[in-house]
Structure formats: structure tokens, C-alpha cells
Amino acid sequence: MKIKEIIVVEGKDDTVAIKRAVEADTIETNGSAIDQKIIEQIKLAAEVRGVIIFTDPDFPGEKIRKKIIEKVPNCKHAFLPKELAKQKNGKKIGVEHAKPEDIRKALKGAHLMETxxxxxxxxxxxxxxxxxxxxxxxxxxxxxxxxxxxxxxxxxxxxxxxxxxxxxxxxxxxxxxxxxxxxxxxx
Known part of the structure; x- marks a missing residue:
């Protein structure tokens, strides 16, 4: 499955998980350390190919999503339920822990958020x-x-x-x- 839009993720491990599931390009926010340079990359990506924001289903992930929405409102959004993003021992939550089929399902269900x-x-x-x-x-x-x-x-x-x-x-x-x-x- 090839994704036209560029997928915005939090880090390198998320990019690895995305590439296991689909053929796609990513932009990494480096967690909540997202800076103006990354925002500008996301703006350009949104103009040229479109963007899907796919952050972790936790508080920091939502905080990053909101920060991006403020600056780049015309993005699609993909979500994973927490139980599908849990590490095997259940201690950590993140896109990087999801199965490829769950990532594909989340990306297929990506929505455009209306302001x-x-x-x-x-x-x-x-x-x-x-x-x-x-x-x-x-x-x-x-x-x-x-x-x-x-x-x-x-x-x-x-x-x-x-x-x-x-x-x-x-x-x-x-x-x-x-x-x-x-x-x-x-x-």
C-alpha cells in the first residue's frame, strides 16, 4: 500500500513502523521538541503532497498534534486506539509498537479535520x-x-x-x- 501524503510521526522508531506497514515518506517531529524548522517542512509537505498527522495516542502525542494544527490546519489525521499501540509488556504506548495491519487500518481511516x-x-x-x-x-x-x-x-x-x-x-x-x-x- 502506497501513501501519497507525507506522514508526520514523532520519531525514528515510528518511521520504521510506518515503513514496515506501507510505502510512505515521513517527517519526524523529534517528540515534543518540534521546532519552527519542522513546522515549515510540514507546511511545505501539506502544500505539495498533503500531510497525515499520526502521533502516539497519549497526552504528548495529542499536544504535538495540536501544535501542528495551530500552524498547519489543512492536515489529515490518523489515530490508533491505545490498546493497539501498547508495547508487548504494556508499559509504553506508541505508533512504533503497533502491528503493520493496524497502522494500515489507521491510515486508511485518516480524516481531514474541519476547523x-x-x-x-x-x-x-x-x-x-x-x-x-x-x-x-x-x-x-x-x-x-x-x-x-x-x-x-x-x-x-x-x-x-x-x-x-x-x-x-x-x-x-x-x-x-x-x-x-x-x-x-x-x-
């Missing part, structure tokens, strides 16, 4: 579907992020992420139906 959120899904919907204010809310949000390929967010950020990706009410409701069906099956 103007749509009022499609409301906070009341999140309460109704028990994505906030419920003991199992975190688990549901993790599953929702996986199904919709938008990554995991906390309760405060979920609505913004759904709106930024312009997830339709219908798509949201289908995903929630799937989650509740799985909960009934798994008891």
Missing part, C-alpha cells in the same frame, strides 16, 4: 448516550473513537472532536447502537 465545527451532535446527546457522567463513559468513548477512527478523547473534548470531523448524527447513532449491542452481548 469550523458543525452543530450536529450536542452535549445532551453525549449525556443521553452515557458518554459523559456515567461509570462506563470512558470505555464507551474509547470504543466510539475506535469505531469512528477519531481517536480517544476525554468527555470535555469529545463533542469538539465529533464536530471537527463532521461526524453526522446518523453515523454517531449507528456507532452508539453497535457499542450498546456489544455491551449487551458481553454482559
Amino acid at each position: 469550523e465545527p458543525l452543530e450536529i451532535i450536542t452535549k445532551q446527546d453525549l449525556i443521553y448516550y452515557r458518554l459523559i457522567g456515567d461509570p462506563n463513559a470512558k470505555t464507551r468513548r474509547e470504543k466510539l473513537g475506535e469505531i469512528l477512527n477519531i481517536g480517544y478523547t476525554n468527555g470535555k473534548q469529545l463533542l469538539k472532536r465529533l464536530q471537527m470531523f463532521q461526524i453526522s448524527r446518523e453515523t454517531f447513532m449507528q456507532a452508539m447502537e453497535q457499542i450498546f449491542q456489544e455491551e449487551q452481548i458481553n454482559g
Whole structure:
């Protein structure tokens, strides 16, 4: 599988993992040490070939993603669920620990983030579907992020992420139906 866009990753190990999974070029941010020179490379890459931001599914990875979005808003975003990015012993999380097939799936599901959120899904919907204010809310949000390929967010950020990706009410409701069906099956 060949990827046209340039993939932005955190480090060398991520580049190795990407190249095991797909044929692609990468730009490494050197972790959170991302500087103006790297931002300029990402801007150029976005203009010439397009960019997919593929950072680790953890706090530092999200921080890097936000820093890039501020300077280069026209990027696609790929996400890996935390459980697919865990080191075998479970101590570390990162793209470099993911299986090639999981990396390919994440890249296939890459989305363009819209900067103007749509009022499609409301906070009341999140309460109704028990994505906030419920003991199992975190688990549901993790599953929702996986199904919709938008990554995991906390309760405060979920609505913004759904709106930024312009997830339709219908798509949201289908995903929630799937989650509740799985909960009934798994008891």
C-alpha cells in the first residue's frame, strides 16, 4: 500500500513502523521538541503532497498534534486506539509498537479535520448516550473513537472532536447502537 501524503510521526522508531506497514515518506517531529524548522517542512509537505498527522495516542502525542494544527490546519489525521499501540509488556504506548495491519487500518481511516465545527451532535446527546457522567463513559468513548477512527478523547473534548470531523448524527447513532449491542452481548 502506497501513501501519497507525507506522514508526520514523532520519531525514528515510528518511521520504521510506518515503513514496515506501507510505502510512505515521513517527517519526524523529534517528540515534543518540534521546532519552527519542522513546522515549515510540514507546511511545505501539506502544500505539495498533503500531510497525515499520526502521533502516539497519549497526552504528548495529542499536544504535538495540536501544535501542528495551530500552524498547519489543512492536515489529515490518523489515530490508533491505545490498546493497539501498547508495547508487548504494556508499559509504553506508541505508533512504533503497533502491528503493520493496524497502522494500515489507521491510515486508511485518516480524516481531514474541519476547523469550523458543525452543530450536529450536542452535549445532551453525549449525556443521553452515557458518554459523559456515567461509570462506563470512558470505555464507551474509547470504543466510539475506535469505531469512528477519531481517536480517544476525554468527555470535555469529545463533542469538539465529533464536530471537527463532521461526524453526522446518523453515523454517531449507528456507532452508539453497535457499542450498546456489544455491551449487551458481553454482559
